[in-house]
Amino acid sequence: MADIIIKNAYILTMDPDTGDLKNGTVVIEDGRITEIGEKTSESAETVIDAKHSVVMPGLVNTHTHAAMTLFRGYADDLQLSDWLEGHIWPAEARLTAQDVYKGSLLACLEMIRSGTTSFADMYFHMDETAKAVEASGLRASLSHGLIELWNEEKGEADLKEGRRFVRAWQGAANGRIKTMYGPHAPNTCSEEFLAKVREEASRDGAGIHIHVLETEAELLAMKERYGKCSVHLLDDIGFFGPDVLAAHCVWLSDGDIEILRKRGVNVSHNAISNMKLASGIAPVHKMLEKGVNVSLGTDGCASNNNLDLFEEMKTAALLHKVNTFSPTALPARQVLEMGTVNGAKALDPETGMLKVGKKADLIILDMKKPHLTPCFDVPSHLVYSAKGSDVRTTIVNGKVLMDNYRVLVLDEQKVMEEAQKAAAELVSKVNA
Numbered sequence: 163m164a165d166i167i168i169k170n171a172y173i174l175t176m177d178p179d180t181g182d183l184k185n186g187t188v189v190i191e192d193g194r195i196t197e198i199g200e201k202t203s204e205s206a207e208t209v210i211d212a213k214h215s216v217v218m219p220g221l222v223n224t225h226t227h228a229a230m231t232l233f234r235g236y237a238d239d240l241q242l243s244d245w246l247e248g249h250i251w252p253a254e255a256r257l258t259a260q261d262v263y264k265g266s267l268l269a270c271l272e273m274i275r276s277g278t279t280s281f282a283d284m285y286f287h288m289d290e291t292a293k294a295v296e297a298s299g300l301r302a303s304l305s306h307g308l309i310e311l312w313n314e315e316k317g318e319a320d321l322k323e324g325r326r327f328v329r330a331w332q333g334a335a336n337g338r339i340k341t342m343y344g345p346h347a348p349n350t351c352s353e354e355f356l357a358k359v360r361e362e363a364s365r366d367g368a369g370i371h372i373h374v375l376e377t378e379a380e381l382l383a384m385k386e387r388y389g390k391c392s393v394h395l396l397d398d399i400g401f402f403g404p405d406v407l408a409a410h411c412v413w414l415s416d417g418d419i420e421i422l423r424k425r426g427v428n429v430s431h432n433a434i435s436n437m438k439l440a441s442g443i444a445p446v447h448k449m450l451e452k453g454v455n456v457s458l459g460t461d462g463c464a465s466n467n468n469l470d471l472f473e474e475m476k477t478a479a480l481l482h483k484v485n486t487f488s489p490t491a492l493p494a495r496q497v498l499e500m501g502t503v504n505g506a507k508a509l510d511p512e513t514g515m516l517k518v519g520k521k522a523d524l525i526i527l528d529m530k531k532p533h534l535t536p537c538f539d540v541p542s543h544l545v546y547s548a549k550g551s552d553v554r555t556t557i558v559n560g561k562v563l564m565d566n567y568r569v570l571v572l573d574e575q576k577v578m579e580e581a582q583k584a585a586a587e588l589v590s591k592v593n594a
């Protein structure tokens with residue numbers, strides 16, 4: 163007997179071998195997809211009738227700072243350096259472990275509600291984010307943020323904590339948690355420190371999550387300090403590989419794109435954050451054309467200000483159309499690939515596609531809504547018309563986290579109240 167059967171659904175598999183099924187059935191057993199087809203002879207404990215619904219792989223958020231939900235709307239409309247150094251970092255200096263737990267739990271709740279099934283995070287007090295992931299049932303690749311700032315002592319302490327975290331949580335929560343090293347950026351960590359992090363990550367078999375060329379200020383600072391940009395510096399110290407996740411990558415030259423392609427680096431594109439902080443426009447169409455693996459991230463809630471990847475998909479599509487003056491750039495299916503398959507390639511290739519043998523991370527969207535009527539083309543609706551709030555069911559690793567808009571794994575009211583209280587206390591401490 164199977165665990166879950168989803169029937170009568172439009173199945174957007176994202177599997178190029180099979181294509182979509184207009185009216186099909188998905189069978190889930192022991193956390194994996196065991197059957198996809200028109201019908202099944204199996205029976206299951208849970209049978210979900212997905213009439214008027216779309217089943218698709220859960221969305222993958224490849225760059226966020228989950229606990230920053232506490233700073234949602236806290237310091238808007240500021241220059242990035244002023245925003246980060248003048249507002250966010252002073253507030254983060256007051257963050258307690260409990261705050262991070264409450265903020266991360268709120269993020270998990272928001273992700274479950276908006277159809278994100280896994281995410282990559284770089285932050286502090288990461289044991290707490292890991293506990294929130296464990297409790298919420300989501301999948302995540304987590305890293306402790308290392309901000310050395312040319313201070314050897316701080317670098318040592320950060321690296322020690324990063325290493326402890328990597329080893330403590332690798333493979334935890336039934337394999338739903340992976341760990342990475344999280345050096346913040348090439349303009350906040352020294353060359354020697356970055357090289358040391360690379361070495362540690364290779365030794366531990368852990369990936370690396372880093373911000374790269376988010377701003378022109380970073381590009382100029384790197385040229386001044388090293389006579390070359392971040393991508394060339396990182397390449398020269400042997401930093402890059404397919405286990406590296408590089409967030410933003412806005413200020414790239416064509417040569418940089420070639421390096422990222424050659425090294426198999428995974429890029430996380432954060433369209434909304436880059437637009438809100440006016441960081442610039444990442445050359446996503448060029449990267450995709452050249453074969454770089456580009457996925458989508460929201461960044462933290464202080465620069466977005468939510469975790470809805472459906473918004474991110476639409477924004478990315480629109481941004482690159484207007485940027486290239488070409489409405490054919492980033493068509494809907496390609497954007498869906500970025501939100502699912504490409505993100506999965508960066509975090510866990512056994513997810514991101516509805517295919518027999520893959521882990522069962524999937525979502526069901528309710529298509530019987532005014533803004534989704536009529537429906538000529540499902541991918542078009544998912545990118546241009548749907549919202550995270552159209553997700554009615556979220557399943558991760560074969561477990562139902564939200565069933566028909568009801569979140570089963572968290573006490574929603576309590577999560578919101580606790581986060582609200584923690585945020586208010588934090589801001590009053592910062593202002594005192």
Ligand SMILES: C[C@H]1O[C@@H](n2cnc3c(N)ncnc32)[C@H](O)[C@@H]1O
Nearest residue numbers: 227250284285307373376461462465
């Ligand atoms: C892990 C660290 O990264 C910071 N952080 C959050 N958003 C951004 C961004 N867009 N660019 C650089 N750093 C950021 C967090 O505030 C934390 O200090």
Ligand SMILES: [Zn+2]
Nearest residue numbers: 373409461462
């Ligand atoms: Zn970030």
